Amino acid sequence: MKADTLLQLEQRLIDEAEPFAVVTVIRAAPPTSAWVGAQALVDNDGALHGWIGGGCSRAIVIEAARQAIRSGLPKRVRISNERVAPEADVEAHAMPCASNGAMELFIQPTVPAPSVLVLGSTPTALEACVLAQRVGLRVSAAAHVTAPLAALGLQRVIQGFDADALNGVEPQLILVATQGDSDEDALEAALRSVAAVVLLVASRRKADRLREAMLARGITPARLAALYAPAGPAIHAHTPQEIALGAVAGLVTLRRELEQAAADASASMLAGAETVPVLPPCESIASVELSPARYLNPVCGMAIDIASAKHVIDSQGQRVYFCCDGCKIEFERDPDRYLAIARGTAHKART
Structure with a gap:
């Protein structure tokens, strides 16, 4: 998404009094496909617009952004397997992708006035x-x-x-x-x-x-x-x-x-549980545009070529495709959650 288009989306959401969060990459260590200054917008429904790197970290970024929207507070997020001292103001997550890159992001929520x-x-x-x-x-x-x-x-x-x-x-x-x-x-x-x-x-x-x-x-x-x-x-x-x-x-x-x-309730809800589920490593972080023959992996958000997909299961009458066996295993741990994501993605694609 071009920067001016992202700004136009921000303005539209502001005009419509809809909450959202802007995610900015502030550090990127290879081999990651993100770059410093890359931006994306996460809306209140969890849809990500823009580009902040590959599909494996997508679920982490979206959930962190939604938490920021709920609390109304900005946050820094680090996705990395590097051994660094923890920082009180940085939310740290393991990098789930096999590429083992690292990235840091700043998430700024915009919540409409009452x-x-x-x-x-x-x-x-x-x-x-x-x-x-x-x-x-x-x-x-x-x-x-x-x-x-x-x-x-x-x-x-x-x-x-x-x-x-x-x-x-x-x-x-x-x-x-x-x-x-x-x-x-x-x-x-x-x-x-x-x-x-x-x-x-x-x-x-x-x-x-x-x-x-x-x-x-x-x-x-x-x-x-x-x-x-x-x-x-x-x-x-x-x-x-x-x-x-x-x-x-x-x-x-x-x-x-x-x-x-509201901020206290959000913090209390997250205090006793892991804020973002740990995702299994994926085999690729390539990002591709969807076509009618492609499907969004509901676990990591990656686009899957349906014709050549190797990891496929049928769940509750719905066929689900995955980029790797790790995502399939993660899906099987909580199928109801990821089926809801898959249905929401399909509905948005139709509308």
Whole structure:
């Protein structure tokens, strides 16, 4: 893939708010087919676009990139059989290919900012929309009166407070800033949405009254635990601009807490297990373009010539081809996993 095409793909994924990771080769020791500066992009589905070396290390790179996407943190990865002292900030893996080369990569994930939905068209709501965009959040809004929202450059503006309509923007955070204009309807719709957190611009006394109203409307106590009111830190706000500033500070705080929780969960999941499965050595790291007579080895990602494939098995009604006996043995250890990869590759090829 040409560099400009890779950049175009990055921009498209950014525009579509899709997570991805860019992998850059920062060291390559022969006999590896990679070179310093080579780049590839791994999308959220695990598809690799670009070139960072042969097929045997492909599975390691893809899984490491997906882990970086989940945590939101960059990482360095070394794939080598060299005897070197371990480094705390380098994730080390054995080189599975018989060529026994070595490479190091830097993986930089790009994770879209959370989707925030502001409910209301009050002065506070309008100011909150502006401030939330300035701190990098993806902002949509919903209100009974939507005309004041039209000029704010929001991703989407919704008429009214219907939970199904609100879910259309897949909000992670909702800020209710109706301030007396259909508060109960707006808050109920927010709590019935998929949002992880709902913030309410209100005094403690008013918030307590609205909590009771939500219980009467059938909102469970467990779901009410997602409600934060007042919406942000106490900054002794008086004007709509000051109130919005405090509310957006609350959005920023909760955004970072959710990101940290996701990173901690990813680290915890990986702590007790090997992050990337050790792959068997392959007989070749040559990379070739697919043709209708070629098949992607689901273990290492190498393209196989179906007509001349020597390592073939039938599993669950599907014929699977391998570049070497080692990959076939690895497949047999966990056929369900690799069949899922094979089916996903075939589906993408058809679409």
